[in-house]
Amino acid sequence: xxxxxxxxxxxxxxxxxxxxxxxxxxxxxxxxxxxxxxxxxxxxxxxxxxxxxxxxxxxxxxxxxxxxxxxxxxxxxxxxxxxxxxxxxxxxxxxxxxxxxxxxxxxxxxxxxxxxxxxxxxxxxxxxxxxxxxxxxxxxxxxxxxxxxxxxxxxxxxxxxxxxxxxxxxxxxxxxxxxxxxxxxxxxxxxxxxxxxxxxxxxxxxxxxxxxxxxxxxxxxxxxxxxxxxxxxxxxxxxxxxxxxxxxxxxxxxxxxxxxxxxxxxxxxxxxxxxxxxxxxxxxxxxxxxxxxxxxxxxxxxxxxxxxxxxxxxxxxxxxx
Numbered sequence: 001x002x003x004x005x006x007x008x009x010x011x012x013x014x015x016x017x018x019x020x021x022x023x024x025x026x027x028x029x030x031x032x033x034x035x036x037x038x039x040x041x042x043x044x045x046x047x048x049x050x051x052x053x054x055x056x057x058x059x060x061x062x063x064x065x066x067x068x069x070x071x072x073x074x075x076x077x078x079x080x081x082x083x084x085x086x087x088x089x090x091x092x093x094x095x096x097x098x099x100x101x102x103x104x105x106x107x108x109x110x111x112x113x114x115x116x117x118x119x120x121x122x123x124x125x126x127x128x129x130x131x132x133x134x135x136x137x138x139x140x141x142x143x144x145x146x147x148x149x150x151x152x153x154x155x156x157x158x159x160x161x162x163x164x165x166x167x168x169x170x171x172x173x174x175x176x177x178x179x180x181x182x183x184x185x186x187x188x189x190x191x192x193x194x195x196x197x198x199x200x201x202x203x204x205x206x207x208x209x210x211x212x213x214x215x216x217x218x219x220x221x222x223x224x225x226x227x228x229x230x231x232x233x234x235x236x237x238x239x240x241x242x243x244x245x246x247x248x249x250x251x252x253x254x255x256x257x258x259x260x261x262x263x264x265x266x267x268x269x270x271x272x273x274x275x276x277x278x279x280x281x282x283x284x285x286x287x288x289x290x291x292x293x294x295x296x297x298x299x300x301x302x303x304x305x306x307x308x309x310x311x312x313x314x315x316x317x318x319x320x321x
Contacts, residue, residue: 136166204229
């Protein structure tokens with residue numbers, strides 16, 4: 001006998017969270033809970049405003065239709081909307097035990113705030129020192145100076161940078177000018193430095209700073225190819241689609257010798273713990289990019305280990321079915 005429930009949730013965000021020039025005051029999403037006999041599974045559906053092609057209401061409509069069909073015994077195809085397809089596929093994978101329980105809770109910390117304080121925090125970081133810095137939000141020269149400072153101060157630090165296609169070729173070159181050439185090989189990669197892929201490719205070749213594709217994975221004309229200067233792909237499952245599609249992208253990247261990084265779209269703690277399991281399963285040798293929980297003011301249903309944020313239970317959810 002099949003049972004299912006859909007819940008809607010909302011968690012307040014820290015005041016300083018800005019996405020694509022809009023302030024994100026709350027993170028809103030859906031959970032789907034499936035039960036078949038003694039087995040059950042959860043999934044999160046939370047389109048990211050400014051990044052997902054679908055809205056939360058569109059994802060909700062698609063999810064409710066799929067759940068109603070599933071409860072009646074139909075094995076209907078997953079919705080085409082990426083967030084809905086991903087969340088449902090995770091719930092189904094938990095239901096049939098194909099999503100391994102082992103998780104990779106390592107996270108490349110997201111560096112924000114005063115550079116001098118960051119140096120102290122990163123210097124004390126245990127194990128492999130990999131951190132992430134958002135660039136492109138301020139002047140390119142400032143970004144270059146901050147990155148150079150961190151790499152100079154901590155000789156065993158490797159940085160992942162993310163520009164979200166913010167720079168013109170000129171601004172990208174201004175950034176590179178302030179990064180010592182001797183440190184550039186410790187930039188693990190710079191995600192999408194320029195507005196176009198051609199400009200990003202040229203930047204990588206001219207500067208020796210490796211780049212990674214992120215937004216490009218969702219362009220209709222994107223193809224997985226080995227290219228000079230391209231070192232990695234950053235896969236955000238909520239924006240990608242089903243778990244099967246995520247698997248296929250990881251496999252395509254690995255076949256070309258590229259690093260594949262499983263990355264957050266600011267999911268709740270429940271969604272993040274599932275991403276940690278996916279990372280341990282599909283990319284066990286790569287630290288995932290999941291350091292987004294502290295942008296929120298609470299956890300939901302499942303806790304991230306050792307995180308001090310309060311964890312809200314089922315009573316905080318709004319049942320829709």
